Amino acid sequence: MNKHSNITNNQSPRPRGKIRVDKVNLAHGGGGKAMRDLIDDVFVSEFDNALLASLEDQARFKMKDLAIHGDQLALTTDSYVVDPLFFPGGNIGKLAVCGTVNDLAVGGANPLYLTCSMIIEEGVEIDLLRSIARSMALEAETAGVQIVTGDTKVVNKGCCDKLFINTAGVGVIRTGLNLSASSAEPGDVVIVNGLLGDHGATILAARDDMALSTVIESDCASLNGLIGGVLDNCETIKFIRDATRGGIASVLNEIAEASGVSIEIEEEKTPIRSDVKGFCEILGLDPLYLANEGKVVIVVPQEDASKVISTLQSNPLGKSAAIIGTVGDWDKGRVTMKTKFGGRRIVDMLVGEQLPRIC
Amino acid sequence: MKYVDEFRDPEKARTLLKEINELVEKIDICKKRPLAIMEVCGGHTHSIFRYGIEGMLPKEIELVHGPGCPVCVLPMGRVDDCVALAEQPNMIFTTFGDAMRVPGSKKSLLQAKADGADVRMVYSPLDALDLARDNRDKEVVFFGLGFETTMPSTALTVLRAQADGIKNFSLFCNHITIIPTVKAILDSPDMKIDGFLGPGHVSMVIGTKPYEFIANHYKRPLVVAGFEPLDVLHSVWMVLKQIDEGRSEIENQYVRIVPDEGNDEALNAVSKVFELREFFEWRGLGSIDHSGVRMREEYADFDAERKFSVPNIKIADPKSCQCGEVLKGVIKPFECKVFGKACTPEMPLGALMVSSEGACAAYYQFGDPDRLRELEEV
Amino acid sequence: MCLGIPGQIIEITDEARKLAMVDVSGVHREINMACVVNDDHRLNDCIGDWVLVHVGFAMSRINEEEAALTLKVLEELGEAQEEIAAMRASGQM
Ligand code: SF4
Numbered sequence: 028m029n030k031h032s033n034i035t036n037n038q039s040p041r042p043r044g045k046i047r048v049d050k051v052n053l054a055h056g057g058g059g060k061a062m063r064d065l066i067d068d069v070f071v072s073e074f075d076n077a078l079l080a081s082l083e084d085q086a087r088f089k090m091k092d093l094a095i096h097g098d099q100l101a102l103t104t105d106s107y108v109v110d111p112l113f114f115p116g117g118n119i120g121k122l123a124v125c126g127t128v129n130d131l132a133v134g135g136a137n138p139l140y141l142t143c144s145m146i147i148e149e150g151v152e153i154d155l156l157r158s159i160a161r162s163m164a165l166e167a168e169t170a171g172v173q174i175v176t177g178d179t180k181v182v183n184k185g186c187c188d189k190l191f192i193n194t195a196g197v198g199v200i201r202t203g204l205n206l207s208a209s210s211a212e213p214g215d216v217v218i219v220n221g222l223l224g225d226h227g228a229t230i231l232a233a234r235d236d237m238a239l240s241t242v243i244e245s246d247c248a249s250l251n252g253l254i255g256g257v258l259d260n261c262e263t264i265k266f267i268r269d270a271t272r273g274g275i276a277s278v279l280n281e282i283a284e285a286s287g288v289s290i291e292i293e294e295e296k297t298p299i300r301s302d303v304k305g306f307c308e309i310l311g312l313d314p315l316y317l318a319n320e321g322k323v324v325i326v327v328p329q330e331d332a333s334k335v336i337s338t339l340q341s342n343p344l345g346k347s348a349a350i351i352g353t354v355g356d357w358d359k360g361r362v363t364m365k366t367k368f369g370g371r372r373i374v375d376m377l378v379g380e381q382l383p384r385i386c
Numbered sequence: 387m388k389y390v391d392e393f394r395d396p397e398k399a400r401t402l403l404k405e406i407n408e409l410v411e412k413i414d415i416c417k418k419r420p421l422a423i424m425e426v427c428g429g430h431t432h433s434i435f436r437y438g439i440e441g442m443l444p445k446e447i448e449l450v451h452g453p454g455c456p457v458c459v460l461p462m463g464r465v466d467d468c469v470a471l472a473e474q475p476n477m478i479f480t481t482f483g484d485a486m487r488v489p490g491s492k493k494s495l496l497q498a499k500a501d502g503a504d505v506r507m508v509y510s511p512l513d514a515l516d517l518a519r520d521n522r523d524k525e526v527v528f529f530g531l532g533f534e535t536t537m538p539s540t541a542l543t544v545l546r547a548q549a550d551g552i553k554n555f556s557l558f559c560n561h562i563t564i565i566p567t568v569k570a571i572l573d574s575p576d577m578k579i580d581g582f583l584g585p586g587h588v589s590m591v592i593g594t595k596p597y598e599f600i601a602n603h604y605k606r607p608l609v610v611a612g613f614e615p616l617d618v619l620h621s622v623w624m625v626l627k628q629i630d631e632g633r634s635e636i637e638n639q640y641v642r643i644v645p646d647e648g649n650d651e652a653l654n655a656v657s658k659v660f661e662l663r664e665f666f667e668w669r670g671l672g673s674i675d676h677s678g679v680r681m682r683e684e685y686a687d688f689d690a691e692r693k694f695s696v697p698n699i700k701i702a703d704p705k706s707c708q709c710g711e712v713l714k715g716v717i718k719p720f721e722c723k724v725f726g727k728a729c730t731p732e733m734p735l736g737a738l739m740v741s742s743e744g745a746c747a748a749y750y751q752f753g754d755p756d757r758l759r760e761l762e763e764v
Numbered sequence: 765m766c767l768g769i770p771g772q773i774i775e776i777t778d779e780a781r782k783l784a785m786v787d788v789s790g791v792h793r794e795i796n797m798a799c800v801v802n803d804d805h806r807l808n809d810c811i812g813d814w815v816l817v818h819v820g821f822a823m824s825r826i827n828e829e830e831a832a833l834t835l836k837v838l839e840e841l842g843e844a845q846e847e848i849a850a851m852r853a854s855g856q857m
Binding site (some may be wrong): 387388389390392393397400401402404405427431461482497499509510512513532535536538539542546585588590591613616620639641642643644645649650651652655 | 766767768769770772781788789793795796798799801802814816818819820821823824826827828830831833834835838839841842845847
C-alpha cells in the first residue's frame with residue numbers, strides 16, 4: 028500500500044513542480060521516488076489541508092469533534108468509472124466527490140471526510156490528473172468536506188480505462204434522525220429537487236458514437252447543503268435517496284418494495300427539460316431511467332409537502348423542485364405513472380442497461 | 387416539440403374517447419364479443435403501452451399487438467450468424483442498440499461483446515460507414531434490420547460506400563417486408579381480426595396502395611396511423627366508423643407524413659440494392675414467402691453474407707412458445723404458459739418478449755391494461 | 765416499428781453527400797437528405813423544413829397543412845360534442 032496521507036508539504040524538503048514527464052508510467056505506481064513525486068506534485072498540493080498535514084498512514088479524527096455533529100457515524104464508499112472522463116458540467120473528479128457526499132447526505136449525515144483512491148492506466152497525462160485533482164479539491168471545498176487520505180496505483184495499458192476513482196466518506200448523522208426506505212405510507216407524497224435525466228443524457232451524448240450534439244449539462248452537484256436545509260425545516264421527512272444509476276424509476280421501485288406500498292407519479296408534474304425529452308425521443312429512451320448526479324427523491328407526509336418544496340426552491344439546486352407523485356396502497360411494490368395523455372402505465376425496474384431503439 | 391406535443395393533447399383525447407364509446411354502443415358485434423383491432427407495427431404497440439391507451443379504451447375493444455417489431459421477429463439462427471460474424475478476427479460489428487439483447491442459440495451480441503468481440507452500437511448505418519472509413523485496416527459489418535422504413539437508409543449507405551470506394555464496409559442484410567406477413571396472418575384459420583392500424587412509417591416509404599388487397603379481398607378496414615397517442619386514438623375511431631358504416635377501405639390518418647404514393651427516391655434506392663428472397667424465417671411465425679430481401683449480385687462486394695462465411699443454420703423456436711397465437715390474437719400474452727416464468731425480458735424464450743415493442747415484453751414491463759383499468763375506479 | 769421523430773433542418777452541411785443538420789428540441793445531428801430532395805425541391809430549399817428523421821435519414825417532409833387539418837378535424841369534433849351537450853342541457857334534444 029502506498030498511502031499518501033502521510034506525505035505532507037511541510038515535511039517534504041523538496042520543492043513542488045518537479046514532475047518532468049508528461050505522462051504517467053508504471054514507475055509512478057512503484058512506491059519509489061517517481062510515485063512520491065506524482066503524489067506530492069499532483070494530489071497533496073491540491074488536496075492540501077490541516078488534517079492531511081499531520082497524519083500518518085491513516086487519517087485520525089477526535090471522537091469528541093465528531094460527536095458535536097450527532098450520535099451516529101455514517102460510512103460509505105463508491106467507485107467512479109465514467110467515459111468520457113470530462114463531460115459538460117463536470118468530470119470524474121467532481122463526480123467522485125459529490126457522489127460520495129450525496130450518499131452520506133441522503134442518510135441525514137453531515138459529510139466530513141473523504142478518502143481518494145486512484146487507479147491510473149499508464150500513459151494518462153499528468154496535466155489531466157492535475158485538473159481532475161483540482162476539480163476534486165474545488166468540489167470538496169464547495170461541499171465543506173476534506174480529502175484526508177488516499178492511494179495511487181498505476182496499471183498496465185488496457186487494464187483499466189484511463190482512470191478509476193474510489194472515494195469513501197465519513198459523516199455524522201444528527202441525533203434522533205432515522206430515515207428509512209421502508210417508512211413510506213399511503214398519504215405521503217414524493218418530491219424531487221429538479222429536472223431529471225440531465226446527467227445520463229449528457230454522458231450518452233458526450234460519447235460520440237451517436238453523433239448527437241446538445242447543450243445539456245450534467246447536474247452533478249453536492250447536495251448536503253440542500254438536504255441539511257430541508258431536514259432543519261421539516262422533521263417529518265421519511266426518506267431521501269439520490270436518483271443516480273437507473274434513474275428516478277429505480278429509486279421509486281425500491282421505495283415501493285421496501286415499504287410495501289404503491290407509488291403513482293404524474294407525467295405532467297415530472298420535471299424534465301425539453302432538450303432531454305428531445306434526446307430521448309431520438310434514441311427511444313425513457314428519461315425516467317436516465318441517471319442523475321444532483322437529484323434526490325424525498326418522501327414526506329402530504330401536510331408538510333409545501334414546506335419542503337419552499338425550502339428546496341429557496342436553494343439554486345432545488346429551484347425546479349416539484350411534487351411528482353403520491354404513495355398509495357394499490358398493488359404493493361408497484362410504481363405507476365399517470366400519463367399526460369390521460370392513460371396509465373407501470374414504471375418497472377429496468378432490465379439491464381437502456382439501449383437506444385430503432386423501432 | 388412541434389408535431390409532437392399537439393398530438394399528445396389530453397383534451398382532444400377525451401373528445402375522441404367519447405366518440406369511440408358512442409360508436410361501440412352502436413356496433414352490434416360489440417354486444418357479443420370484443421372487437422379485435424390489430425396494430426401491425428411495434429411502434430404502435432410501444433405508444434399504446436407508453437401512454438396507457440389500451441386502458442383508456444372501452445372494454446369492448448381489444449387491441450391485438452401484431453408482428454411489426456423487426457427486432458423481435460429475428461430468428462435465432464440469424465442472431466447466431468451475427469455472433470459468428472462479430473467473432474471473426476479483425477472485425478468491427480456494428481448494430482442498432484436494441485438488437486444487442488436478442489438471444490441466439492448460444493449467445494446474444496451483448497454476450498459476444500463481453501466475450502471480446504468488437505461489437506459497437508450505432509445510431510445510423512452512416513455512422514458504421516464512418517467507422518469503416520476511419521479503420522481501413524479492419525472489416526466493418528453493419529447489421530441491417532428493419533422493415534421498409536429502414537431499407538432506404540441501408541441501401542443509400544451501401545451506395546455511398548460504393549461511390550466512395552470504401553471496400554472494408556459490408557451489410558448483413560436482414561430486412562423484412564410487412565405485407566406478406568399481414569397476408570399470412572389474414573390467411574391463418576384461427577384469425578379473428580376485425581380491423582387494422584397500418585404501419586405509419588413503413589407507409590411513408592411504400593405508400594398506401596399495397597394494402598388495398600386487405601380491404602378488397604379480405605374485407606377488413608385498415609387505417610394508416612401515426613405514432614403519437616392522439617394519432618392512435620384517432621385511427622381506432624376511424625376503424626370503428628368504417629365498421630359501423632359497413633365499409634372496408636384503406637384510409638390514411640397520418641397524412642402529414644404519409645403521401646399515398648409513397649417516397650420514390652427511397653423506393654428507387656431500395657430496388658437498386660435489394661431484391662426479394664424466396665422466403666424468410668420469422669421467429670414465432672415460421673417461414674413466410676417473399677417476406678425478406680437480400681442484396682443484388684452487383685453489390686456482392688458489400689454483402690457480408692457473400693463476403694464472409696456465415697453458419698446459416700436454422701434453429702427451431704422452443705416448443706413451449708405460443709408467440710404465434712398471441713400474434714394472431716388467439717390468446718393474450720399472459721395466457722401463454724411460459725409468460726413471466728420461463729419467458730421474461732431478461733431471458734426471453736419467444737420473440738415477443740425481446741424488445742419493448744413486443745407484446746409480451748410490453749405487458750410484462752408496462753402492466754396488464756385490464757388491471758390498470760381497475761386503478762381508475764379506485 | 766421504426767422510430768421516427770420530427771425535426772427542423774437548420775443548415776446544409778455537405779451538398780455533394782446531401783447532408784444537413786437537423787434540430788430536434790435543441791439536439792443536433794447531421795442527417796442524410798437523399799430521400800426528401802428531388803428536382804422540385806432541392807437541397808438548398810430545405811432549410812427550415814420539418815422532416816421525419818429515422819436512423820439518421822430524413823424520410824419524409826412534414827406536410828404542415830395536413831397536420832393542421834388533422835388537428836382541426838379533432839377540434840371540430842370537440843366543438844360539436846359541446847354543442848350537443850349544451851342542447852341536451854337546455855332541453856332542446
Ligand atoms: S410469453 Fe414468451 S413464449 Fe409466450 S407468447 Fe410471449 S414471447 Fe412467446
